[in-house]
Amino acid sequence: MIYLNNAATTIQKPPAVTEAVMAALAGAGSCSRGASTSDLVAARSVANARVRLARLIGFAHPERVVFTQNATMALNTALFGMLHEGDHVITTDFEHNSVLRxxxxLERxxxxxxxxxxxxxSGRLRMEELEGLFRPTTRAVVAxxxxxxxxxxxxxxxxxxxAHGHGARFVLDASQTLGALPVGMDELGIDVLCFTGHKALMGPQGTGGLAVVPDLGLAPLVHGGTGVKSADPFQPPSYPEHLEAGTMxxxxLAGLDAALEFLLELGVERVAEHDWKLRERFIQGVSSIPGLVVYGDRDGHGHTGVVALNLEGIDSSSLAxxxxxxxxxxxxxxxxxxxxxxxxxxTLERGAVRFSFGWYTTEDDIDxxxxxxxxxxxxxxxxK
Known part of the structure; x- marks a missing residue:
């Protein structure tokens, strides 16, 4: 199979990811739920993943990296945890339903x-409209x-x-880009960065999380056991336990840790260049096909390795x-x-066919x- 659906999930992963998951299944215990060798193995891989994730995103506070089962849970944790009655939020037309819903x-x-x-x-955000959207009550920009x-x-x-100029926070959904484009959380001033582990990070499904700056407190979305401060009737205030209720x-996360190690050694810049070259090759190759329409701006360096298109005479589902x-x-x-x-x-009625490339996509796949x-x-x- 030629797999060009990496924006949904990557199925081609570094061998070390599979090996780490299998080793964890065979020998990892429960993180923060015991002191046996197997429990310590689990705790060590989770701790390593926090440090590596923080390093990948340029974030100086690995203890503020919180793991969830996916980006959707991370975004819900961030949005329900920081927004209050009377707040105003600005978002964009680019958003996935994990942000919109x-x-x-909250609006409903x-x-x-x-x-x-x-x-x-043409698929470009009208950034000239941004300043006019702010109000005194604007609490967050989410994009x-x-x-x-x-x-x-x-x-x-x-x-x-x-956002910061108007006293608001900035929340970034990096589901599509983490592992595919460089991002510097501290350098850019991002307040919350949400991510998933199974797309460009090339980790397992069921992994994701959020990184939260130290001066922003979030109310927990889920309450329960943390393995620490068990006599306290409420969620511990310390991070990451404050937002990590339940068994990890x-x-x-052992697989995600292996994926992060692979990416840190490889370099995200190499992935970005690889995806850009494949996107350019693909667009050049399809541009002369009669009846084919590519949506959005064709400037490759301002894009990830994703292309959406339709072909005249066939609906998107039938083409796929x-x-x-x-x-x-x-x-x-x-x-x-x-x-x-x-x-x-x-394309709301018709939809489109999306081709999305990843690190293991080859020029032969594109051709x-x-x-x-x-x-x-x-x-x-x-x-006809």
């Missing part, structure tokens, strides 16, 4: 008011690092500058099915949990996808 729920409950930095028909539909990268420095996914069944190429069709971006691009699209286009043309 928590914010919509009458807790927050919500505004959007809109995207234009993805890159669109999961077009791969367009947001102007994080400008969003942070504007030590097996998954043909790619899978006839050419053994995995993509993703539909709305990609990004309804506002599809609305901006005019095979180009051939398949050209072949299908010719077939559709002959059928």
């Amino acid at each position: 928590p914010l919509h729920e 409950r009458g807790i927050i008011e919500l505004d959007y930095v809109r995207a234009d028909a 993805t690092h890159a669109s999961n539909l077009t791969g367009a990268v947001t102007d994080v420095p400008e969003l942070v500058r504007a 996914n030590a097996h998954g 099915d043909r790619l899978a069944c006839e050419y053994d190429i995995a993509t993703r069709a539909g709305l990609h949990c990004a309804p506002r971006m599809h609305a901006a691009l005019g 095979a996808a180009i051939f398949a699209l050209r072949d299908i286009a010719c077939d559709l043309g002959d059928a």
